Amino acid sequence: MRLFQNSGISRTYRHRLNALADNCGSFSQRRKVFLSDRYGAPHFLAPVLDSVEWAFFTNGDDEIQQRMWASERGLSPGSALEDILLAQIEDHRSEIFYNLDPIRFGSGFVKRLPRCVKKSVCWRAAPASDVDLTGYDLVVSNFPSINRQWETQGCRTALFFPAHDPILDSYACNVPRPIDVLFVGGYTRYHRQRARVLEKVAEIANGMTIVYCLDSSRPTQIAESLIGHLLPVKHLRRPIAIRKVSRPPVFGIDLYRILSQSKIVLNGAVDMAQAERGNMRCFEAMGARCLLLSDAGRYPAGLVEGGNLLTYESGDDAVKIIRACLKQGDVMDRIAAAGYSTVSSIYSKTAQWSAFNRLL
Helix, strand or coil: CCEEEEECCCHHHHHHHHHHCCCCCCHHHHHHHHHHHCCCHHHCCHHHHCCCCCEEEEECCCHHHHHHHHHHCCCCCCCCHHHHHHHHHHHHCCCEEEECCCCCCCHHHHCCCCCCCCEEEEECCCCCCCCCCCCCCEEEECCHHHHHHHHHCCCCEEECCCCCCHHHHHHHCCCCCCEEEEEEEEECCCCHHHHHHHHHHHCCCCCCCEEEEEEECHHHHHHCCCCHHHCCCHHHCCCHHHHHCEECCCCHHHHHHHHCCEEEEECCCCHHHCCECCCHHHHHHHHCCCEEEEECCECCCCCCECCCEEEECCHHHHHHHHHHHHHCHHHHHHHHHHHHHHHHHHCCHHHHHHHHHHHC
8 A cells, every 4th residue: 555645734733833843855854754743643644654655644725835746756846736736646656646735726636636536535524515526436524413413515425533643642651740631722712612611711710720722813813913903803702711821822732741741631512512422632641641531522532521531511511620620630640541541552544544444
């Protein structure tokens, strides 16, 4: 099997990557820096992380990296990113194309894949939209209801899960953990329920260490700027209690480090997830041996409320659980340890790779 995995990077992370890879002069150097930072690693298949010869990885939307590859292969510097990605697939003689960025590279792109590609698979853990993914042989995610939505669009789907990053093992054993409650994630208009919980927990910050590493939307950033305070955008600003405990967003290895310093990781699904749970933060937090406190709902197999994670029904409920956990450190440690054991075994990279092969 010759595997090609494509991913993408967020606008905020792009700035971090450019700083980390400032001295990189080649495609392979920049890719190595990216993979070493572990951004998105739960979704990367084992052969990619192990750097085996027959597995190729790139971020098709990273213009700097992609144009480095094009220049090294003698392609026109003005080539479209889609054309560069196709050239990479053909050059690698890829048989399996696994795409984590199907919104950018949808069915129209799949139709242009070289003949060497035998199977095309994409990950899409968001509700069906006006994008066409029917060109893919398989659409995967870890949310059954979302898969069913894609099936109504004519796609073939299957369940597939993020996996524990083995690099987290060295962070999981860290002590002491000075941060009592950590939240890492986005803060936008799509997170109304999450925002209410975050505000309730932030209000009890006196007497404990609560840290929110928030990747805020552009409208929120503008609203909280000096100019924004002169505009009628008060409704876009975060509550004062949240702003008091907020820090800049963290990614990659920096995320792993702050997880290793935290006792409890607060998690909340986006509104569109409905009752299904299992976002990537669950796997990262439990994999770092933090106690995962997440919103009630249907979790993936093996993730059991009261056994290896705790769930809340509301912001007030979350506050009550946090206070109880910090008073009962032995109980908190037991649940956190059980979470780490579950994720690092049931959802290991070996298990993920075996599941991917079964899908093929």
